[in-house]
Amino acid sequence: MTPFPVAREPGARPGAFAWLLLAPLLVWLALFVVVPALLLLGCSFGERDEFGQVLWGFSLENYARLLDPVYLRIFLRSLGFAALTTVLCLLIGYPVAYHLARAAPRVRELLLLLVLVPFWTSFLVRTYAWMAILREEGLLNALVAWLQPAWAPLGLLYTPAAVVTGLVYSYLPFLILPVYASVEKLDGALIEAAHDLGAGPWRVFPAVILPLTLPGIAAGVTLVFVPAVAMFAVTDLLGGARVPLIGNVIQNQFLQARDWPFGAALGVALLGLFLVSQMLLRALRPRGALRG
Amino acid sequence: MSARIELEGVGKRYGAVTAVREVHLTIAGGEFLTLLGPSGCGKTTLLRMIAGFEAPTAGRIRLGGEDITGVPPHRRPVNQVFQGYALFPHLSVRGNVAFGLRMRGVGQAEIGQRVDEALALVALQGLGERFPHELSGGQRQRVAVARAVVCRPQVLLLDEPFSALDAKLRQSMRAELQALQRRLGMTFVLVTHDQDEALALSDRIAVVNAGALEQVGSPREIYHRPATAFVAEFVGHANLIPVERTSGTADRATVRLAGTLELDLPAERWPAGRSATRAVVRPEQVVLRPWRGAAPDALRGRVTAAEFRGDRELLQIALGDGGGLTLTAVQPGGDGDTADFAVGAEVAVALPAANLWFLPSG
Amino acid sequence: MQFKIPSFPGRLAALLLALLPVATRGAGELNLFGWSEYVPQPVLEGFTRETGIKVNFETYSSNEEMLAKLVAGGGRYDLVQPSDYTAEAMIRRKLLQPLDRARLTGLGNLAPEFTGRAHDPEGRYTVPYMSGSVGIVVNTEKVKTPVRGYRDVFQAAHRNRIVVVNDSRELVSWALYALGQPINTIDAASLARVRPLLAEWIKLVKVFDSDSPKTALLNGDVDLGVVWSGEAALLWREHRKFQYILPAEGAHQFVDVLAIPTGARNVTEAHRFIDYILRPEVSRQISAAFPYTNPNLAARRLLTPDELANPASYPQGGKLESFRDIGRAAADIDRLVTDLKSAK
Numbered sequence: 001m002t003p004f005p006v007a008r009e010p011g012a013r014p015g016a017f018a019w020l021l022l023a024p025l026l027v028w029l030a031l032f033v034v035v036p037a038l039l040l041l042g043c044s045f046g047e048r049d050e051f052g053q054v055l056w057g058f059s060l061e062n063y064a065r066l067l068d069p070v071y072l073r074i075f076l077r078s079l080g081f082a083a084l085t086t087v088l089c090l091l092i093g094y095p096v097a098y099h100l101a102r103a104a105p106r107v108r109e110l111l112l113l114l115v116l117v118p119f120w121t122s123f124l125v126r127t128y129a130w131m132a133i134l135r136e137e138g139l140l141n142a143l144v145a146w147l148q149p150a151w152a153p154l155g156l157l158y159t160p161a162a163v164v165t166g167l168v169y170s171y172l173p174f175l176i177l178p179v180y181a182s183v184e185k186l187d188g189a190l191i192e193a194a195h196d197l198g199a200g201p202w203r204v205f206p207a208v209i210l211p212l213t214l215p216g217i218a219a220g221v222t223l224v225f226v227p228a229v230a231m232f233a234v235t236d237l238l239g240g241a242r243v244p245l246i247g248n249v250i251q252n253q254f255l256q257a258r259d260w261p262f263g264a265a266l267g268v269a270l271l272g273l274f275l276v277s278q279m280l281l282r283a284l285r286p287r288g289a290l291r292g
Numbered sequence: 293m294s295a296r297i298e299l300e301g302v303g304k305r306y307g308a309v310t311a312v313r314e315v316h317l318t319i320a321g322g323e324f325l326t327l328l329g330p331s332g333c334g335k336t337t338l339l340r341m342i343a344g345f346e347a348p349t350a351g352r353i354r355l356g357g358e359d360i361t362g363v364p365p366h367r368r369p370v371n372q373v374f375q376g377y378a379l380f381p382h383l384s385v386r387g388n389v390a391f392g393l394r395m396r397g398v399g400q401a402e403i404g405q406r407v408d409e410a411l412a413l414v415a416l417q418g419l420g421e422r423f424p425h426e427l428s429g430g431q432r433q434r435v436a437v438a439r440a441v442v443c444r445p446q447v448l449l450l451d452e453p454f455s456a457l458d459a460k461l462r463q464s465m466r467a468e469l470q471a472l473q474r475r476l477g478m479t480f481v482l483v484t485h486d487q488d489e490a491l492a493l494s495d496r497i498a499v500v501n502a503g504a505l506e507q508v509g510s511p512r513e514i515y516h517r518p519a520t521a522f523v524a525e526f527v528g529h530a531n532l533i534p535v536e537r538t539s540g541t542a543d544r545a546t547v548r549l550a551g552t553l554e555l556d557l558p559a560e561r562w563p564a565g566r567s568a569t570r571a572v573v574r575p576e577q578v579v580l581r582p583w584r585g586a587a588p589d590a591l592r593g594r595v596t597a598a599e600f601r602g603d604r605e606l607l608q609i610a611l612g613d614g615g616g617l618t619l620t621a622v623q624p625g626g627d628g629d630t631a632d633f634a635v636g637a638e639v640a641v642a643l644p645a646a647n648l649w650f651l652p653s654g
Numbered sequence: 655m656q657f658k659i660p661s662f663p664g665r666l667a668a669l670l671l672a673l674l675p676v677a678t679r680g681a682g683e684l685n686l687f688g689w690s691e692y693v694p695q696p697v698l699e700g701f702t703r704e705t706g707i708k709v710n711f712e713t714y715s716s717n718e719e720m721l722a723k724l725v726a727g728g729g730r731y732d733l734v735q736p737s738d739y740t741a742e743a744m745i746r747r748k749l750l751q752p753l754d755r756a757r758l759t760g761l762g763n764l765a766p767e768f769t770g771r772a773h774d775p776e777g778r779y780t781v782p783y784m785s786g787s788v789g790i791v792v793n794t795e796k797v798k799t800p801v802r803g804y805r806d807v808f809q810a811a812h813r814n815r816i817v818v819v820n821d822s823r824e825l826v827s828w829a830l831y832a833l834g835q836p837i838n839t840i841d842a843a844s845l846a847r848v849r850p851l852l853a854e855w856i857k858l859v860k861v862f863d864s865d866s867p868k869t870a871l872l873n874g875d876v877d878l879g880v881v882w883s884g885e886a887a888l889l890w891r892e893h894r895k896f897q898y899i900l901p902a903e904g905a906h907q908f909v910d911v912l913a914i915p916t917g918a919r920n921v922t923e924a925h926r927f928i929d930y931i932l933r934p935e936v937s938r939q940i941s942a943a944f945p946y947t948n949p950n951l952a953a954r955r956l957l958t959p960d961e962l963a964n965p966a967s968y969p970q971g972g973k974l975e976s977f978r979d980i981g982r983a984a985a986d987i988d989r990l991v992t993d994l995k996s997a998k
Contacts, residue, residue: 196374208380252822254722257718257989259984
């Protein structure tokens with residue numbers, strides 16, 4: 001027996017040593033993922049007292065309240081906003097990621113850096129920067145006024161369009177990076193093979209490139225869609241908090257309405273939604289593309 | 293269904309680096325031609341220019357008399373079996389084979405029929421619904437071949453098609469490919485660095501070195517009458533022995549091998565216009581006898597190493613008075629437990645004039 | 655509820671901190687839990703310089719947030735800064751401990767109208783910190799029609815030119831005022847009454863912002879609004895075109911107080927801090943940074959005439975009223991406003 005049983009049959013059960021290596025991750029997951037999720041679940045069955053404290057118990061009332069048309073409508077609207085954000089991120093991000101991955105190494109490094117640079121500053125600062133751009137006396141309106149004074153000022157800030165702009169801006173890198181990774185892994189010989197077999201430049205994409213980068217797209221879409229559904233800061237700052245999304249409603253339950261159990265139920269519902277959609281996505285994935 | 297390819301002064305330069313220099317080559321319709329050479333010699337670039345993936349920086353490429361130099365790959369009636377096969381992992385075997393037909397807008401019914409035919413051709417009936425990762429290496433190669441030939445190209449290009457297979461499988465796949473080529477009568481252009489492959493499969497071999505053609509000829513020509521030292525050494529094992537012409541008449545020539553052994557041979561076997569060159573003798577053409585004293589037709593040598601290979605035995609022989617020359621010789625493996633020529637034994641090395649080939653150059 | 659600064663990361667961080675056990679806090683320290691943008695940094699530094707007591711300052715952006723963390727954190731805070739109606743509820747729930755008034759030498763500096771109020775009639779638990787109101791601010795260069803009350807603000811003519819604080823209870827109370835209803839009686843019937851009016855109003859609003867409602871006004875994205883008086887005072891300081899008006903129908907006045915939670919570990923230090931705040935020259939510093947209404951009369955005497963003339967800090971007249979604790983009805987209000995906002 002070697003002290004480091006590294007090479008194992010794929011699918012073999014990990015030995016004691018492997019468990020030891022995994023332990024920090026497992027502890028971390030248990031402490032910061034499993035325990036909070038269970039707390040949330042437990043809380044969602046509770047009730048609030050007059051003062052807003054959680055009374056633990058078992059009641060389905062909070063879940064019954066989810067069916068209130070007020071919250072259902074907000075749920076649907078949040079999904080719509082997130083879906084629009086995801087589609088726009090995909091339309092903008094995919095070509096960027098594709099050309100990034102196919103660029104010459106030095107250019108690629110530089111461009112990749114540019115994609116990542118915004119992460120160096122706080123998300124909030126970047127959102128405030130958008131306010132400075134979109135507001136009535138802001139940069140964009142100054143430009144519009146200079147080009148065509150009759151159009152100015154455009155009421156851009158505090159509109160749903162501003163919210164979507166902010167969401168797309170914030171989450172674009174989360175789409176670009178996984179798509180970039182999958183395009184980079186794409187074997188150039190496959191594209192040549194497609195050309196060789198008679199596929200012109202426009203047909204190679206749907207026939208070969210798109211299906212083979214599907215895992216990257218799926219990862220990117222998940223990374224954009226999931227946080228976009230629950231986002232509340234952008235709706236507040238760029239949307240003027242006019243149209244509440246599900247993230248705002250949840251935030252309100254915890255910080256304004258002092259109704260933690262209901263907030264927890266909303267959170268659990270959101271979590272359930274993501275789990276179901278992930279399982280669907282998994283089930284729908286084509287057999288051959290699983291590899292790669 | 294098979295067309296002639298003409299390369300007219302085809303060259304490729306990348307900036308200051310010349311990958312291929314002015315290649316003139318005509319490949320006949322239905323011919324099996326192999327581009328053979330070491331890695332980096334430019335043979336793959338040559339193939340990629342025929343396929344259309346690289347544009348030549350000089351010269352023209354014609355296919356069936358038609359200039360295809362500027363035609364993009366998807367419009368050339370040429371298909372390729374890629375190194376590593378480049379099968380589409382997201383498509384089943386049928387999907388892979390049907391790909392080229394779909395791209396060309398062939399009708400569904402015809403696609404079905406032609407895919408069935410192609411799969412039958414490579415003996416893959418019944419595996420159509422598998423995915424590439426569920427196939428063995430040999431099966432993958434067959435899919436790659438079927439995928440390419442189903443389009444009925446005028447030329448099939450094969451880029452190191454056997455390199456992903458283990459030695460045993462390589463042998464049987466080779467035979468299969470050759471049979472297939474005979475049956476289809478299609479022009480095949482194979483790229484390989486493996487001389488065995490080239491010798492076994494080709495109608496003609498073009499040996500490529502440093503971006504240029506060293507020699508083009510049938511496998512026998514290439515092996516027995518190499519044009520250059522490079523070809524002699526790259527294809528099979530060659531003993532190169534310095535030789536000079538000492539005298540002779542119009543009919544006969546007298547030459548001296550390794551400075552000692554005098555041989556008499558017909559003058560037409562000596563390359564015209566040269567006073568000295570090198571003689572090529574293949575290991576199996578070296579004749580060994582136990583040393584029984586000096587003989588006029590033999591050099592004196594000593595066995596320095598022996599390598600038993602089962603059916604034969606490889607011997608290294610240091611020539612006693614040959615200016616430090618070492619020859620490689622092959623002997624039958626024998627049927628006993630003891631070698632005919634043990635390490636350290638003195639041997640008489642006979643080099644019959646009929647077994648020698650004199651390099652016309654290099 | 656006053657200046658609520660961009661709060662999301664802060665809130666998250668605080669939320670995580672609240673879940674962690676406190677191990678390192680000892681004597682010579684004060685764990686202060688106060689509103690963001692409400693306690694000037696120089697005041698904290700001055701206190702530490704003078705007493706040697708290290709101040710651990712954490713902030714919150716709503717009374718509800720403070721309560722949630724206080725209840726969850728159990729004894730980690732020595733001094734909190736609730737609004738009057740929250741303090742009232744906390745006293746009722748025994749979340750605050752009585753003060754040792756003998757240790758607070760500066761109590762005499764306070765104006766009488768800020769002591770003995772309904773939330774703490776005997777002044778046993780709380781000491782006023784700052785006060786303010788929620789009123790109308792108008793950019794008089796853009797809005798030429800007279801604005802006197804809520805109904806003047808929420809006019810079709812001002813559609814998409816209005817900013818209001820993003821606070822459901824405030825919104826409901828304005829509608830109650832406009833209908834002549836009591837603002838501290840909230841039940842299904844009163845909510846049903848305000849619903850149609852509020853539905854109209856919410857459609858007209860461009861920005862809901864509790865953290866910094868002045869920003870939209872300063873940037874010219876809106877022309878008028880209903881905001882915290884401190885925000886209005888800062889606007890007035892910036893430009894005199896921003897006028898503050900106490901709504902004729904009545905306005906919410908809040909008094910934010912200092913109080914010591916039950917179970918606080920550094921009670922002595924907490925008292926010393928309260929007493930430090932009561933000093934006129936310290937209190938004056940707070941007014942300079944955050945121009946709310948200062949309840950400290952001795953401090954007010956140190957203010958410049960310009961500061962005293964700020965109509966948002968020291969409004970004239972007006973019908974002012976405190977919020978009272980409404981308990982469970984907070985959730986009903988939240989649902990109503992969420993419903994109306996999302997109905998757009």
